[in-house]
Amino acid sequence: MNKSQLQQHDREHLLHPFTDFSDLGRQGTRVITGAEGAYITDIDGHRMLDGMSGLWCCNLGYSRREISDAIYEQLNTLPFYNSFFQCTTIPSIELADALAEVSPPHMNNVFFTGSGSEANDTNLRIIRRYWDLKEQPEKRIIISRKNAYHGSTIGGASLGGMSGMRKQFQPLDYIEHIQQPYWFGEGGDMSPEEFGIHAARCLDEKIQELGPENVAAFIAEPIQGAGGVVIPPETYWPEVKKILDQYDILLVMDEVIFGFGRTGEWFGADYYGMQPDLMTFAKAVTNGYFPLGGTMVGDRVAEVIKAKGGEFTHGYTYSAHPAACMAGLTTINILRNEKIIDNVRDVTAPYLAKRWAELADHPIVGEARSLGLVGALELVKDKASRARFDDKCTAGGVCRDQSIRNGLVMRATGDTMIIAPPLILTTGQVDELVDKAHRALDDTAKALA
Numbered sequence: 001m002n003k004s005q006l007q008q009h010d011r012e013h014l015l016h017p018f019t020d021f022s023d024l025g026r027q028g029t030r031v032i033t034g035a036e037g038a039y040i041t042d043i044d045g046h047r048m049l050d051g052m053s054g055l056w057c058c059n060l061g062y063s064r065r066e067i068s069d070a071i072y073e074q075l076n077t078l079p080f081y082n083s084f085f086q087c088t089t090i091p092s093i094e095l096a097d098a099l100a101e102v103s104p105p106h107m108n109n110v111f112f113t114g115s116g117s118e119a120n121d122t123n124l125r126i127i128r129r130y131w132d133l134k135e136q137p138e139k140r141i142i143i144s145r146k147n148a149y150h151g152s153t154i155g156g157a158s159l160g161g162m163s164g165m166r167k168q169f170q171p172l173d174y175i176e177h178i179q180q181p182y183w184f185g186e187g188g189d190m191s192p193e194e195f196g197i198h199a200a201r202c203l204d205e206k207i208q209e210l211g212p213e214n215v216a217a218f219i220a221e222p223i224q225g226a227g228g229v230v231i232p233p234e235t236y237w238p239e240v241k242k243i244l245d246q247y248d249i250l251l252v253m254d255e256v257i258f259g260f261g262r263t264g265e266w267f268g269a270d271y272y273g274m275q276p277d278l279m280t281f282a283k284a285v286t287n288g289y290f291p292l293g294g295t296m297v298g299d300r301v302a303e304v305i306k307a308k309g310g311e312f313t314h315g316y317t318y319s320a321h322p323a324a325c326m327a328g329l330t331t332i333n334i335l336r337n338e339k340i341i342d343n344v345r346d347v348t349a350p351y352l353a354k355r356w357a358e359l360a361d362h363p364i365v366g367e368a369r370s371l372g373l374v375g376a377l378e379l380v381k382d383k384a385s386r387a388r389f390d391d392k393c394t395a396g397g398v399c400r401d402q403s404i405r406n407g408l409v410m411r412a413t414g415d416t417m418i419i420a421p422p423l424i425l426t427t428g429q430v431d432e433l434v435d436k437a438h439r440a441l442d443d444t445a446k447a448l449a
C-alpha cells in the first residue's frame with residue numbers, strides 16, 4: 001500500500017487512542033516506518049529527533065539489539081508460562097531481583113502487570129487488601145491530584161484528574177482530588193516556594209476534611225508528566241512528606257514516566273528523597289520494546305500481605321511474562337553497565353537545563369522549565385500577565401506541527417510544549433533539540449501573528 005492507501009485503511013479500521021476521529025479524517029495519520037538511535041523516520045523519509053522517547057518509554061533510543069535479541073531468545077526457549085498457582089519462570093525471578101536492587105532500599109517486592117494502568121489497578125487492590133488485613137476497613141478513600149494521569153482503565157482513569165477524561169466514564173466513588181503544584185498556571189501572586197507549601201497544605205486540609213481514619217492512600221506522580229511536565233516547587237515534596245508522616249496514610253508514587261532514570265536518579269522518589277509504600281512503573285522498564293508494568297511494594301505493606309491470611313485474589317495472565325521480563329532485565333543491565341543515569345545526572349541534564357532556559361527569552365515563551373531530561377515551555381501572548389493566545393489552545397497545536405516540520409517531535413499539552421528525549425542524548429543532540437525548538441517557536445509566532 002502507498003501512503004494515501006495506508007491512511008485510508010487506517011481511517012477505516014483503526015480506532016486510535018486519545019484521538020479526535022474527525023481530525024484524523026481531515027489530516028491523515030503520520031505513518032512512522034523506522035527508527036534509529038534517538039531519531040524516527042516517517043513514510044516520506046522525514047527524519048525527526050524524537051523529543052518524546054516514543055511515548056516516554058524508549059529511554060535508550062531505538063537501536064538496542066541486546067533487548068530485541070533477549071526477547072527473541074526467550075521466545076524460542078520458553079515463550080510463555082504463567083506465574084499463578086505456585087509456578088514461576090527464571091526471567092521473572094531475575095527481574096524481580098534486579099528491581100529490588102535498583103529501587104529504594106525499603107522496596108523489595110514486585111507485582112508484575114502488563115501496563116501502567118493495570119499496575120495502578122493493582123495498587124487499588126493492594127491498598128484495600130492491606131487495610132483489611134490491618135483490620136482498618138474504614139480506610140477506603142484515596143487522595144489524588146487534579147490533572148494527574150494514572151492510566152486509562154477504570155481504576156487508573158478514576159485515579160486520574162483530567163476533567164476531559166473524567167467526563168467520559170463513571171469514575172470510582174472513593175477517590176478525591178486536590179490542587180496540583182502547577183505554579184505557572186495556578187500560583188497567582190505567590191512565589192514558587194510559597195505556592196509549593198500552599199499546594200501541599202491542600203493535602204492536609206483534605207485529610208482533615210475526610211477524617212484521617214478514612215483515608216487509605218495518597219497517589220501522585222513525582223512530576224506530573226502528561227499533565228504538562230508540572231515540576232513542583234522545591235518546597236512541595238518535603239512538606240507532603242511532613243504531612244504524610246503525621247497520619248497513617250500510604251504513599252503511592254506513580255513512576256511510570258520518571259522511573260528508570262529520567263530525573264538523573266533511578267526513581268523520582270530517590271530524587272525527592274521520598275519513601276513511597278507503592279511505586280508504579282511501566283514504559284521505560286523495557287525501553288518500550290515489550291509491554292510490561294508493575295508495582296514495587298514497600299516492606300511495611302509487603303510484610304502484611306505476605307504474612308497474613310489467605311489468597312490474594314488478583315493477577316493477570318501476562319503478569320511476569322517471560323519475554324517481557326527478559327526485556328526488562330536487559331534494559332536494567334544496560335542502564336547499569338553503561339552508567340546511563342549517572343551521565344544524565346552529571347552531564348546531559350545540567351547541559352539541557354542551561355540550553356533549555358535560553359528559550360525563556362523567546363517572545364512567545366512565558367516559562368521554560370526542565371529537570372533531568374524533561375522540559376516544558378509555556379506559550380503565551382503576553383509574558384507579564386501570562387495570558388495565552390486564546391482559550392482553545394491553538395498555539396500548542398500550531399507549535400507541535402511546526403516542530404515536527406522542523407525535525408523535532410515535541411508534544412503539546414494545551415499550550416504547554418513538552419519534551420522527554422531519550423536518556424542517551426549527547427550534548428550535541430541537546431543543541432540540535434534546542435535549535436529546532438527555537439525554530440519551531442519562531443515559525444509558531446509567525447503563524448499566529
Ligand SMILES: *Cc1c(COP(=O)(O)O)cnc(C)c1O
Nearest residue numbers: 115116117149150151254256282
Ligand atoms: C502512561 C502512564 C500510565 C499508564 O500506563 P499504560 O502503560 O499506558 O497503561 C500511568 N501513569 C503514568 C504517570 C503514565 O504516564
